[in-house]
Structure formats: structure tokens, C-alpha cells
Amino acid sequence: MTLKDLIKSDLTRCVGNQQSFSTFLRYLYSNPGFKFIFFYRVCVKYSRTTPIGFLARFFYNRFSIKYGFQIPPTVSVGKGLLLPHFGFVVVNGNAEIGSNCNILQGVTIGNTKGGKNPGNPVIGNNVYIGPSATIVGKISIGNNVLVAPNAYVNFDVPENSIVLGNPAKVIQKANPTQDYINNISI
The missing domain is CATH 2.160.10.10 (Hexapeptide repeat proteins)
Incomplete structure (x- = not known):
């Protein structure tokens, strides 16, 4: 599965099939579980030596501590x-x-x-x-x-x-x- 498909399936579990980009952004901003899972998925996909991987790892670590995951x-x-x-x-x-x-x-x-x-x-x-x-x-x-x-x-x-x-x-x-x-x- 692609990263996009995994994130879409995680969002589906939160909101059902009524998805849009604004729904994605709202949940990424306001839902601790989805926010953590999003950055978890990006960390798994990208190496920490890439700019995306480094940034994802930063937020993954931050939200891991903040939310207790x-x-x-x-x-x-x-x-x-x-x-x-x-x-x-x-x-x-x-x-x-x-x-x-x-x-x-x-x-x-x-x-x-x-x-x-x-x-x-x-x-x-x-x-x-x-x-x-x-x-x-x-x-x-x-x-x-x-x-x-x-x-x-x-x-x-x-x-x-x-x-x-x-x-x-x-x-x-x-x-x-x-x-x-x-x-x-x-």
C-alpha cells in the first residue's frame, strides 16, 4: 500500500467515507490520535536522512511525548x-x-x-x-x-x-x- 492509501484508511476510521482535504487538515490539527498516526506513517516511509523524514521524525517524537503514544x-x-x-x-x-x-x-x-x-x-x-x-x-x-x-x-x-x-x-x-x-x- 502507498503512504497515501494508508493515511486515507486511517482517516476513514476517524470520519468515515465523507473525506475532503479540509477534513484531513482539521483532523491533522485537532485529533491527537490521527496526528500521531500520520507522522508515524511518514516516519516509516521516509528515512530520517531525507528532509521529509527528518521533519516527520521531529513531529513524531514531539507528539509521542505530548500524547503518550x-x-x-x-x-x-x-x-x-x-x-x-x-x-x-x-x-x-x-x-x-x-x-x-x-x-x-x-x-x-x-x-x-x-x-x-x-x-x-x-x-x-x-x-x-x-x-x-x-x-x-x-x-x-x-x-x-x-x-x-x-x-x-x-x-x-x-x-x-x-x-x-x-x-x-x-x-x-x-x-x-x-x-x-x-x-x-x-
Whole structure:
């Protein structure tokens, strides 16, 4: 996907298909999550040795600190990422996040050095990660999964599931993210 397509899919998650250049500018100016994602995408595309890459990296670092998003450019992120609330989102640099995912405030997606699953998580498509959820270890979160607020997940989660609690438990459900993930970019 081109940079333009990725940014358009991220904007679609914010506003739906009613997009214009003025909408883009308004969200780039006023929406912390979209602003951060925009500069994240540009950092991934351009090297820091280019003028665009240097400027993007400057704003990426500034907004990372200002809004509390710690998502390194080394993270593999699919199209349509939505960060609807700013505040202390931490993602390990080797994690993978699929398309059309919602990540809310206080979320940690991290690695573990030891234990039963040392490594980094892989998050599928259409995943909703609720506030203060923690996902750690070399695990796989399937597509269409809702991770409830405050859940602690350190095991593989199958598709079409709800994960809740600490210790977490899995409940199978058809389309668990249907009412949580909207404006899906195709």
C-alpha cells in the first residue's frame, strides 16, 4: 500500500467515507490520535536522512511525548489504525498489528524475555483492545477479537472471541467487534 492509501484508511476510521482535504487538515490539527498516526506513517516511509523524514521524525517524537503514544516506527501496523483516546499506549518495537484495529488508552502490547511465551505479540485484523488491557509474549490474537478493558492476555486467542479478566478467559462469539469497530477501511 502507498503512504497515501494508508493515511486515507486511517482517516476513514476517524470520519468515515465523507473525506475532503479540509477534513484531513482539521483532523491533522485537532485529533491527537490521527496526528500521531500520520507522522508515524511518514516516519516509516521516509528515512530520517531525507528532509521529509527528518521533519516527520521531529513531529513524531514531539507528539509521542505530548500524547503518550509509544509506538516505534519498527512496529508493523496494518491500514486503518484508530487511536481514539490519547494517553499511555506502549507497543514493543517488534510487535505486529493488523488492519482496522482500535487501541484505547492505557494499553500495553509488549514482549517477555522469559516465561512460557518469550517474544512479541501478533495482533490480527479487526481487533478492539479496550482501556488498560495488557497483551504480552509471543502470542497470536486472531481476527475479530475484542479484548475487554483491564484484561491480561499472555496466551493465543482464536478468531471471533472476547477476552476478559485477569487471569483472562476466552468466550467464543460470532462478530464480537461488530459494534466496536466502525468505519472499516477496505
